[in-house]
Amino acid sequence: MLHEISLTVNGDLHTLVVRSHHTLLQVLREQLGITSPKRGCENGECGACTVLMDGLPVNSCLVLAPEADGTTIETAEGLSAGGELHPLQEAFIQHNAVQCGFCTPGMLMSSKALLDRLPHPTEDEIRDALVGNLCRCTGYLRIVEAIQDVTARGEEGKPK
Amino acid sequence: MCTSEAFREAGLWQLKRITRSAKSVPRVDALEKVTGAAQYVDDMAFGPGLLFGKLVHSPIAHGLIKHIDVSAALALPGVKAVVTGQDNPRRLGLYLKDRFIFAYDRVRYVGESVAGVVATSEEIAERAAALVRVEYEPLEPIFDPYLFRAAGGSSGPPGPGEL
Numbered sequence: 001m002l003h004e005i006s007l008t009v010n011g012d013l014h015t016l017v018v019r020s021h022h023t024l025l026q027v028l029r030e031q032l033g034i035t036s037p038k039r040g041c042e043n044g045e046c047g048a049c050t051v052l053m054d055g056l057p058v059n060s061c062l063v064l065a066p067e068a069d070g071t072t073i074e075t076a077e078g079l080s081a082g083g084e085l086h087p088l089q090e091a092f093i094q095h096n097a098v099q100c101g102f103c104t105p106g107m108l109m110s111s112k113a114l115l116d117r118l119p120h121p122t123e124d125e126i127r128d129a130l131v132g133n134l135c136r137c138t139g140y141l142r143i144v145e146a147i148q149d150v151t152a153r154g155e156e157g158k159p160k
Numbered sequence: 161m162c163t164s165e166a167f168r169e170a171g172l173w174q175l176k177r178i179t180r181s182a183k184s185v186p187r188v189d190a191l192e193k194v195t196g197a198a199q200y201v202d203d204m205a206f207g208p209g210l211l212f213g214k215l216v217h218s219p220i221a222h223g224l225i226k227h228i229d230v231s232a233a234l235a236l237p238g239v240k241a242v243v244t245g246q247d248n249p250r251r252l253g254l255y256l257k258d259r260f261i262f263a264y265d266r267v268r269y270v271g272e273s274v275a276g277v278v279a280t281s282e283e284i285a286e287r288a289a290a291l292v293r294v295e296y297e298p299l300e301p302i303f304d305p306y307l308f309r310a311a312g313g314s315s316g317p318p319g320p321g322e323l
Binding site: 033035036039075076077079080085089092093094096099101102108 | 202
């Protein structure tokens with residue numbers, strides 16, 4: 001079955017026809033060419049497909065395409081505005097929080113959702129917010145440190 | 161010259177100078193990865209002519225393959241080919257050529273590939289893989305290397321008909 005949906009992705013409004021059994025992940029990657037959300041497990045377990053839907057982090061592999069009608073979607077491609085990197089992106093680079101990079105877009109979106117909700121999270125709150133994002137490479141420490149750096153910068157406006 | 165040669169030539173005290181002048185540099189591809197620009201293979205677009213493959217896996221740990229019926233799979237529109245171990249009995253391997261591309265006459269573990277389907281879309285390939293009918297004669301699985309030897313198994317690559 002086909003559905004027509006309208007959704008805003010990284011600020012751009014798209015109206016498109018989707019199949020009822022397709023996922024938001026498929027729509028983003030295959031119909032809109034937005035490939036930062038990844039096919040990791042396609043089972044809601046790894047978080048590599050994490051995007052923000054109306055501000056909340058979701059596993060886009062578990063969102064059916066028609067469910068995304070009328071929603072606002074944010075992905076890693078939309079984090080840098082006006083040619084400037086988002087503080088989280090800068091921190092991930094500076095803190096070496098990226099190795100193979102496959103988990104990175106999902107990590108960035110989960111972290112953004114966390115900081116939008118809790119500007120000064122504790123380490124436990126950070127780790128809890130990332131519990132749905134698996135990383136095989138880094139051991140998570142540098143990812144947590146990158147987020148803590150952004151939190152600290154937020155307080156003083158200066159990089160640590 | 162490469163780094164290890166430089167160290168050997170420079171000597172220990174100069175080694176300290178080299179390490180002290182080393183700088184921390186950002187990862188060369190970090191920018192692409194954090195902006196989502198990095199293209200992994202699954203991100204690449206190869207155009208509408210791209211074909212997709214899906215595998216058919218054994219649900220049992222040990223058994224003989226009695227028959228594989230690929231007719232229903234081949235009949236599905238969009239399916240270009242279905243291949244089985246009988247189509248190409250060559251064995252592969254890095255140090256020991258002990259693996260058939262697809263199981264040739266028997267399966268030796270749950271999940272062993274017994275056939276492959278090629279189709280014009282991932283969904284068609286998946287549906288066609290589900291239509292491949294494999295008839296197995298289940299055998300007692302052997303999980304212990306000593307029992308394996310006692311049953312007649314050897315440590316070389318198994319040929320057709322062998323354990």
